[in-house]
Amino acid sequence: xxxxxxxxxxxxxxxxxxxxxxxxxxxxxxxxxxxxxxxxxxxxxxxxxxxxxxxxxxxxxxxxxxxxxxxxxxxxxxxxxxxxxxxxxxxxxxxxxxxxxxxxxxxxxxxxxxxxxxxxxxxxxxxxxxxxxxxxxxxxxxxxxxxxxxxxxxxxxxxxxxxxxxxxxxxxxxxxxxxxxxxxxxxxxxxxxxxxxxxxxxxxxxxxxxxxxxxxxxxxxxxxxxxxxxxxxxxxxxxxxxxxxxxxxxxxxxxxxxxxxxxxxxxxxxxxxxxxxxxxxxxxxxxxxxxxxxxxxxxxxxxxxxxxxxxxxxxxxxxxxx
Amino acid sequence: xxxxxxxxxxxxxxxxxxxxxxxxxxxxxxxxxxxxxxxxxxxxxxxxxxxxxxxxxxxxxxxxxxxxxxxxxxxxxxxxxxxxxxxxxxxxxxxxxxxxxxxxxxxxxxxxxxxxxxxxxxxxxxxxxxxxxxxxxxxxxxxxxxxxxxxxxxxxxxxxxxxxxxxxxxxxxxxxxxxxxxxxxxxxxxxxxxxxxxxxxxxxxxxxxxxxxxxxxxxxxxxxxxxxxxxxxxxxxxxxxxxxxxxxxxxxxxxxxxxxxxxxxxxxxxxxxxxxxxxxxxxxxxxxxxxxxxxxxxxxxxxxxxxxxxxxxxxxxxxxxxxxxxxxxxxxxxxxxxxx
Numbered sequence: 001x002x003x004x005x006x007x008x009x010x011x012x013x014x015x016x017x018x019x020x021x022x023x024x025x026x027x028x029x030x031x032x033x034x035x036x037x038x039x040x041x042x043x044x045x046x047x048x049x050x051x052x053x054x055x056x057x058x059x060x061x062x063x064x065x066x067x068x069x070x071x072x073x074x075x076x077x078x079x080x081x082x083x084x085x086x087x088x089x090x091x092x093x094x095x096x097x098x099x100x101x102x103x104x105x106x107x108x109x110x111x112x113x114x115x116x117x118x119x120x121x122x123x124x125x126x127x128x129x130x131x132x133x134x135x136x137x138x139x140x141x142x143x144x145x146x147x148x149x150x151x152x153x154x155x156x157x158x159x160x161x162x163x164x165x166x167x168x169x170x171x172x173x174x175x176x177x178x179x180x181x182x183x184x185x186x187x188x189x190x191x192x193x194x195x196x197x198x199x200x201x202x203x204x205x206x207x208x209x210x211x212x213x214x215x216x217x218x219x220x221x222x223x224x225x226x227x228x229x230x231x232x233x234x235x236x237x238x239x240x241x242x243x244x245x246x247x248x249x250x251x252x253x254x255x256x257x258x259x260x261x262x263x264x265x266x267x268x269x270x271x272x273x274x275x276x277x278x279x280x281x282x283x284x285x286x287x288x289x290x291x292x293x294x295x296x297x298x299x300x301x302x303x304x305x306x307x308x309x310x311x312x313x314x315x316x317x318x319x320x321x322x
Numbered sequence: 323x324x325x326x327x328x329x330x331x332x333x334x335x336x337x338x339x340x341x342x343x344x345x346x347x348x349x350x351x352x353x354x355x356x357x358x359x360x361x362x363x364x365x366x367x368x369x370x371x372x373x374x375x376x377x378x379x380x381x382x383x384x385x386x387x388x389x390x391x392x393x394x395x396x397x398x399x400x401x402x403x404x405x406x407x408x409x410x411x412x413x414x415x416x417x418x419x420x421x422x423x424x425x426x427x428x429x430x431x432x433x434x435x436x437x438x439x440x441x442x443x444x445x446x447x448x449x450x451x452x453x454x455x456x457x458x459x460x461x462x463x464x465x466x467x468x469x470x471x472x473x474x475x476x477x478x479x480x481x482x483x484x485x486x487x488x489x490x491x492x493x494x495x496x497x498x499x500x501x502x503x504x505x506x507x508x509x510x511x512x513x514x515x516x517x518x519x520x521x522x523x524x525x526x527x528x529x530x531x532x533x534x535x536x537x538x539x540x541x542x543x544x545x546x547x548x549x550x551x552x553x554x555x556x557x558x559x560x561x562x563x564x565x566x567x568x569x570x571x572x573x574x575x576x577x578x579x580x581x582x583x584x585x586x587x588x589x590x591x592x593x594x595x596x597x598x599x600x601x602x603x604x605x606x607x608x609x610x611x612x613x614x615x616x617x618x619x620x621x622x623x624x625x626x627x628x629x630x631x632x633x634x635x636x637x638x639x640x641x642x643x644x645x646x647x648x649x650x651x652x653x654x655x656x657x658x659x660x661x662x
Contacts, residue, residue, distance in 0.1 A: 107604040108640025119387075137387075142422050143608060144571060145643035146390040146400050185388035192383065193458065194569060200350045201376035202383075208373070208386075226605070230562035240353060277601070302388045321645070 048155045078131040080218060081235045082144055083159070084113065086317040090306045091291065097131070098263055099219060100249055100288065104264040104279040105295030109304060110321050111263040112297075115220045118261060119188050121154045122218040125175035128160050132266025133258075134187040136209070138202060142221040144190060153184040177194045189213070196227040200241065203248050210256045217258050219249075223282040225265040253263035262289065326377055334371055337361035346375050367586065390395025396450050397572075404531065404574050405453025406438070407445040407483055411636065414649045418453060419574045423608030424564055426537075428579040428597035431550040433613040434634050434653050435578045439533045440473055441657045442576060443501050444480060446531040454486050456502025457530035460520055465539040468503045479656035499508070502529060509556060511538055516563050524571040532567070536578040538598040560607030578602075611642040 001134070016062065077300050079094030088094045095101050095118060103111045119137055119257045124130025137144060160179060164172040189209075193199040199221075224245075232238045267280040286292070292308035305316040323344050325335045341360040342657045348355065349371070403418035412418050412533060415505050419425050419442070427435050438587060443461060448454030477497045502523060506512040510548055523529045537560075545553040568575045579597045597610070604610070614635050637648035650661040 041493060106601060107607060108610065112642045141608070142565075143642040144390075145420070146387055147416065149387055150391060182388055185391055186386045188387035189389055190385045190390060191380075192385075194566065195349050197350050198380065199377045201346075204372050205380060206349075206377040230558040241351070244353065268550075268601060286566075288616060309339040 002290075024206060025072050037225060043106050061271075070230060078135075078217075080118055080166045081124070081129060081130055082117060082121060082155070084319055087304055087319060090304070090312060090315045091293075092312045093135075093311070095218075095259045096291070097260060098253050099290040100246070100253055100260045100262065101280075101291040102262045102264055103293045103295060105275065106266050106297070106305075109295040109297060110319075111295060111322050112141075112222055113148075114264060115222050115261060116144070117152050118218055118259075119220060120149065120184055122177070122259075123184050123187055123246070124160065125155070125179055127169070127175050128163060130257070131214075131217050134189065134215045135218040135220065136189045136206070136213075136216055138189070138191045138193060138219070138221045138316055139223070139228045140193050140199060140221070143222065146185075149185070149188070150181065153181050157181060157184070164299070187215075189216070190197050192272065193227065199227055200245065203245060203252075206252055207255070210252065210258065216256065218261065219252065219258055220261045220263075221249075222263050223265075224262045229265070229280060235282075239282065242285055242288070246285070249257035249288075328370065328374055330374055331367070334361075334363060338371075338488050346379055349375055351549045355368045358501060366534035386584075396648045402450070403453070404442065404455060405445055405448075407441050407453075407657060408651070408660045410649055411658070412453070412660055414636065414638065414644075414647060414660070415641075416644060419576065420608060420643075421455075421572045421574050422569055424561065424568060424575045424577060424606055425611065426577045426579050426597070427611050427613065428519055428581070428639075429508050429613035430581050431613065433615050434651070434658060436469060436535060437472075437653050437658050438613070438636075439535060439576060439578060440469065441483075442475055442531060443533060444471075444497055444657075446478060446486070446496050447486060447500055448496060452484070452491075458502065458523075458528050458613065459531035459533060460502045460503045460504060460523055460529045460573045462506055462512070462515060462520075462532070462660055463629060464506055464534070464536060466535075468505075473498070473501070475655065476657055482658070483656040500528070506540070509540055509544065512560070516560070516567070520567065524567060525575060530571070530573050532564075532573060534575070534577045536580055537603075538580040550600075554600075557599060557603045558606070559638075561603065565606060577607075609644075610639040612639050636660075 030053055059321060076188075078097050079088070079091075080097070081088050081092075081094040091101075105111050116135070119135035121134050122131060122133045124132070126132045157180060161176060164176050191202055193202055206219065208221075211266045218229040228238055228242065249260045249262075252258065264285075266277040269278045277296070280294070289308070290310060293304070294305045294307045295304055296305070301318050302320065303316050303318055305313055325338050328335075330338075338349075338361060343360070352360070354365065354372075357363075357371075358365060361372070390400055394401065396402050397408070400420075401417070403415070403420055405412050405418040406415070407470070427438060429435050437574055439461070443459040445453065446455050446457060446459050447454055476483075480497070481492050485493060504515050504519060505565070506515045519534060522530075538633075541553055564575050564577075567573065579599060581597065597604075597612070616635065632651065632652050633650050635648050636651055638644045638646055639644075651658055652661060
């Protein structure tokens with residue numbers, strides 16, 4: 001107890017801080033002998049481990065599980081379907097939860113359209129094959145036009161309505177009672193970030209937001225390249241910030257079982273004899289996403305190429321925007 | 323920076339002051355390890371600091387899509403758009419030009435780009451009820467002289483173009499007074515124009531439309547093929563400045579671009595001619611429109627043949643809220659009018 005009083009007086013508030021300080025620092029700070037400091041730390045460490053075993057998924061604790069458990073978890077993982085069967089096929093079922101998917105493409109090719117579609121499709125009730133989740137949409141470019149989302153949502157509701165009428169099952173009909181335009185729109189949480197500082201701040205706040213709104217299954221950042229591509233003289237700062245951002249997003253995707261979808265711009269790489277379009281933000285950013293989709297044009301046909309994926313092979317499919 | 327306004331532990335505030343950290347931007351720019359080293363705080367404290375600072379920055383920033391949809395207030399609503407003054411053209415664009423973002427109007431020469439821009443400068447001055455923004459416009463010329471005679475013609479004929487607006491309202495608006503013409507022949511002058519002069523006009527609320535005629539002319543002479551990296555950087559900086567002005571003042575920015583037969587870059591459209599300035603500029607745009615004198619292959623036999631020779635096409639190349647569509651129009655004495 002006397003020790004406790006001294007610890008509090010010295011300003012230690014959490015067990016974590018104690019463990020970080022180490023015995024020497026501890027003894028200096030509160031004026032006890034080194035042996036006593038060591039003992040105190042051991043007691044605290046045991047307590048911490050006891051806590052860790054009980055809590056699940058707290059940040060800072062390490063969980064041990066077998067690869068089999070991981071495989072089962074992954075297979076049970078849901079997908080957010082896009083309602084474009086060719087696209088869902090090449091992705092292996094749809095946009096995967098707990099993974100980061102990056103969509104790259106030239107302007108006007110359909111990246112924002114797909115993001116808006118996913119924000120609607122994530123809300124499809126489970127009886128229709130969806131994940132019944134909510135969506136967070138972080139917009140850095142200002143291209144989120146709500147009228148278009150209304151079009152997409154109305155079409156989705158109609159599509160599900162047709163399925164419900166065809167099958168006439170009770171849970172379908174019950175789900176359709178709550179699956180309407182207003183409910184879809186009210187579960188898309190929209191954030192507008194005007195520069196990279198606002199974006200960084202927003203991502204720091206995301207974990208708490210997702211804990212409060214536990215039904216969110218999709219986080220879209222439309223335009224991850226836009227705020228980082230103008231006015232950045234210090235490229236090493238940019239790389240460091242992007243890496244930090246990627247790590248935070250990976251943690252968010254995993255802890256909250258959400259899919260994270262990012263859109264990226266294309267930039268020209270001038271080669272020896274010709275120039276090619278490559279995704280922006282550099283080579284190191286390419287490692288951030290688990291799955292990379294590149295949208296491009298071939299004459300007047302839009303194509304989607306699965307460029308990087310741990311489980312699916314590289315393939316290209318045509319698609320339309322209706 | 324007054325750290326006391328944040329909801330922070332006093333020891334954290336003291337550490338920040340001691341480490342000479344002056345702004346939120348600095349805190350977010352530094353990595354967790356750097357912050358710990360500079361402030362000698364524990365990682366739990368740093369996490370708390372980051373969250374508090376982020377929260378203060380982003381406090382009331384969440385909206386649901388439903389709120390966006392139901393927002394009818396003309397000061398904030400997304401539904402509010404700048405009309406083009408013609409119902410056919412407006413219905414192609416589902417209301418008109420969006421208020422926040424850079425819209426590009428590209429096309430071959432003498433297809434009608436300047437005509438459309440002049441018309442917009444007049445449309446912006448009408449009341450909100452008639453699709454305007456009740457404010458003036460800035461017209462930045464980068465190559466030719468400003469077509470003031472044509473503007474005068476258009477002003478005189480406004481009552482004919484805008485038959486939907488009562489005559490008293492048209493007479494009350496002093497169109498010529500609210501159009502500010504700037505000239506900027508090179509990049510430095512342009513930079514000066516955007517950062518100082520336009521900001522001033524926007525801050526005073528005197529203009530709610532910026533037209534740049536043309537953006538390609540600024541870059542044509544000064545950059546060769548080998549300077550593409552510098553050119554891209556200039557484009558990105560200008561794009562960013564224009565974008566932030568547009569967002570801050572809810573003002574549409576209309577940039578006129580010209581054709582380039584440069585086959586160096588991907589062509590985004592079917593035909594051979596593509597807008598100049600390439601992909602680094604296109605990435606900054608919200609919407610791209612293209613005008614041409616060529617009739618589309620699928621021409622409607624009836625209406626178009628009446629005006630054969632002077633019929634132009636206005637096409638949506640890309641926009642987040644519009645399908646790929648086009649419509650025909652002619653340039654008349656009173657202005658640009660769409661053909662159904």
